[in-house]
Amino acid sequence: MLSEFSLIDRFFARRAAAQPSDTESGALGIGDDCALLAPRPGEMLAISTDMLVEGRHFFADVDPQALGHKALAVNLSDLAAMGARPQAFTLAFSLPKADETWLAAFSAGLFALAERYECALIGGDTTGGPLNLCITVFGSVPPQVALRRDAAQAGDDIWISGALGNARAGLGVQRGEWQADADDAATFRRALERPEPRVALGLALRGIAHAALDLSDGLAGDLLHILERSNLQATVDVDAVPRSAALRRLSPAIQQRCTLAGGDDYELCFTAPASARAAVQNAGREAAVPVTRVGTISALQTAADRPAIGWRDAAGAPLTLTLQGFDHFHAD
Amino acid sequence: MLSEFSLIDRFFARRAAAQPSDTESGALGIGDDCALLAPRPGEMLAISTDMLVEGRHFFADVDPQALGHKALAVNLSDLAAMGARPQAFTLAFSLPKADETWLAAFSAGLFALAERYECALIGGDTTGGPLNLCITVFGSVPPQVALRRDAAQAGDDIWISGALGNARAGLGVQRGEWQADADDAATFRRALERPEPRVALGLALRGIAHAALDLSDGLAGDLLHILERSNLQATVDVDAVPRSAALRRLSPAIQQRCTLAGGDDYELCFTAPASARAAVQNAGREAAVPVTRVGTISALQTAADRPAIGWRDAAGAPLTLTLQGFDHFHAD
Known part of the structure; x- marks a missing residue:
């Protein structure tokens, strides 16, 4: 040897x-x-x-x-x-x-x-x-500025860096689940194979964001981790979840599946108080990563409430989504 | 899942x-x-x-x-x-x-x-x-008392904790390379499956030992790591290398193979100045682990010398050993 x-x-x-x-x-x-x-x-x-x-x-x-x-x-x-x-x-x-x-x-x-x-x-x-x-x-x-999962607060905005769903779209193209033109396929594949860790953004969010995690298993499953650890609930505007121009060329159903239950995106999902919106935008500019506000955190209403995500359309109407958890490459 | x-x-x-x-x-x-x-x-x-x-x-x-x-x-x-x-x-x-x-x-x-x-x-x-x-x-x-591999000094004694070779003997019995009675086989098997990390001894040797490593690949190969990192050579008395009563019941050739080229023993091999002999024995007592002096470290004699181990018998006569490196379970 x-x-x-x-x-x-x-x-x-x-x-x-x-x-x-x-x-x-x-x-x-x-x-x-x-x-x-x-x-x-x-x-x-x-x-x-x-x-x-x-x-x-x-x-x-x-x-x-x-x-x-x-x-x-x-x-x-x-x-x-x-x-x-x-x-x-x-x-x-x-x-x-x-x-x-x-x-x-x-x-x-x-x-x-x-x-x-x-x-x-x-x-x-x-x-x-x-x-x-x-x-x-x-x-x-x-330690006092570490972005922990258990630090979200009622009233916080929910933010997402970059765009979601490209990695899952790339896996779908690779598996033959759907087609994309060569340029879009290359975009998706790059997202799947070459994720860029949002290190600069994480550093810029010190002292600004409350809670954060990285999206490895999809927004639906991962955001729930913050909610469970912070004992809160969330409302998310499904149409506000950022996605690439390439992903917008796939069907709305595939877009939703890729952005909400995709995974392997390695974008940051974080919460911050409404008073910090300008500071968050500034952190995004500093780190050269777009940041998008997609929802809000709220307190559980009754003792029987469990941490959960309420999905809404752009008009604020509730949506019932059947999201398959872990619908991405690594099935665990 | x-x-x-x-x-x-x-x-x-x-x-x-x-x-x-x-x-x-x-x-x-x-x-x-x-x-x-x-x-x-x-x-x-x-x-x-x-x-x-x-x-x-x-x-x-x-x-x-x-x-x-x-x-x-x-x-x-x-x-x-x-x-x-x-x-x-x-x-x-x-x-x-x-x-x-x-x-x-x-x-x-x-x-x-x-x-x-x-x-x-x-x-x-x-x-x-x-x-x-x-x-x-x-x-x-x-950091100033960390037991590094590159800290051996010419004139240091070479010490070994516990006994060597039981783990390799256990593998040999398991493989059918040689036989042992039930009690000895149990001793060997325990050494192979349940090595005890010498944590207490490592702590007790802070400030006393110069260089140290743990014996995972066998004395012949591992001691060489200290010599190479410290740019020194060693003389080891083959018969002084500590071994269990159970191992002594196997043939001298098997004993030598197990103690010098065995591996998986996870005993410590360390060097310390001759002036620290009492302190080393005391550290062994404190940690409830026997420690045995098996050789000495010396400077390279000429510019052409390479770090190497000179093996000696109990009378001090040089031995030429053909030791197969990594002669144990994990072949890497």
């Missing part, structure tokens, strides 16, 4: 060693039993872990460079949703064989994103086995 | 929520996009990640309770080798189906060890797929 080892060393350890060392946090990286890491002074480490499995989170024939990007992007997205500044990550993976071309492309996609966010590879583990990627990511955040 | 979700919630999330919250580090655990964690004041987080794959690191029919223990134990062992105090861990795993009996036993083994070391589960990810366990563990250590 020596050849595997030296390949992995070539593609990961040496590149990790070439990273600028973070003198502020004094990180000790790859090559010891543990890496050493500290948050910035007065801050805490925000930590998230995600495992990606072939056949479940990506197809066996996925472009390895896109996979390297996405494996880290979905983790950085969790930092963004916490308002944390990326700092470092560990990478553990099993793979059936050490394919040099594959590893070169995968590591290129991974490090291109890591370097863009100054997020250093500080440790890892590699082994033979069915293809499986496990990344744990570390960011730094002052 | 709702049933899987509630099973996982029952066995992991609820139990994690019941853990005493660490007010000192102010950890925010499962249920948000990220966990929040801080090292103790003035310290850094020591971080290590390990991935265990079925068929490579454990057999498909492994006792799930033992697997839960071992998956965390090998990670805690990395903290021990750094002199770090365990604090928290994340668990990501894929499994083919949500088998309630299996999950109950696995989580029982995992949490029994976690609670013993006050190491809280703070996050995770679960998905369908071939059985794969990825744990990332966090400890706290003052």
Whole structure:
């Protein structure tokens, strides 16, 4: 297995060693039993872990460079949703064989994103086995401004970054569920394979937003997490949910399915007081990401009420939607 | 997959929520996009990640309770080798189906060890797929006393905790490579399935030992990591390497193979100045783990010298050993 080892060393350890060392946090990286890491002074480490499995989170024939990007992007997205500044990550993976071309492309996609966010590879583990990627990511955040799920308040606006549904539309085109022209198909595919973590927006929303999370499983399911943790309910204007021009060219039914129950978008969904509307718009401009107000948070009305989302059309009339949860690529 | 979700919630999330919250580090655990964690004041987080794959690191029919223990134990062992105090861990795993009996036993083994070391589960990810366990563990250590691999010094003694070779002997018995009576076989099997991380010893060696690592791949390969990182060489008395009474009942050739090239022992190998011999023995007593001096570290003699281990017999005569690296269960 020596050849595997030296390949992995070539593609990961040496590149990790070439990273600028973070003198502020004094990180000790790859090559010891543990890496050493500290948050910035007065801050805490925000930590998230995600495992990606072939056949479940990506197809066996996925472009390895896109996979390297996405494996880290979905983790950085969790930092963004916490308002944390990326700092470092560990990478553990099993793979059936050490394919040099594959590893070169995968590591290129991974490090291109890591370097863009100054997020250093500080440790890892590699082994033979069915293809499986496990990344744990570390960011730094002052705990008092961390964007927690349990911090929404009655009266808050509900906001969404970017546009929803493109990733699910891309999966539908790939699966042959529906068709799109070549340009739109490319837009959708890019959203599915190359999600952009909203790190800058998460940082800009510190002290402005109350609660936040990233949309990995679809708005209907994910917003419910905020409601359950904050013990509140929500009203969402279905037609206000932002979508791309490409998605608007698909049928209204597909648009609704992709925007509300899609998933894999990795946009932020967050709440903020109505008094902060200008500040939220300003944060969006600062981060160069559009932000759209789609609804409001309210208190539960009776002791029997459960956290839930009330869907409305543009005229404010209630809609009864049958939304299949987790209607996207990873069925878990 | 709702049933899987509630099973996982029952066995992991609820139990994690019941853990005493660490007010000192102010950890925010499962249920948000990220966990929040801080090292103790003035310290850094020591971080290590390990991935265990079925068929490579454990057999498909492994006792799930033992697997839960071992998956965390090998990670805690990395903290021990750094002199770090365990604090928290994340668990990501894929499994083919949500088998309630299996999950109950696995989580029982995992949490029994976690609670013993006050190491809280703070996050995770679960998905369908071939059985794969990825744990990332966090400890706290003052960086100036962290037991790094690159800190050995010429003149240091080389020490080993506990006894080596039992785990490899257990694998040999399981594979039918050699026989042992029932009691010895049980001793070997326990070493293979239930390694005890030397956390207390790692803590007791802060400020006493220079360099340390844990023996996961066998003494011959692992000690070389210290030598390479410290740019030194070593002389090891083969007969001084500690072994159990059970192992002494196997042939001398098997003893040598198991103690020097075995692996999976998760004992500590560390270096300390000769002036610290009493302090090292005292640390061993404090941690209730025997410690044995097996050799010495010396400077490279010429510019052409490479870090290497010189093996000696009890009389000090050089031995030429053909040690197969990684001669244990996980071939990587």
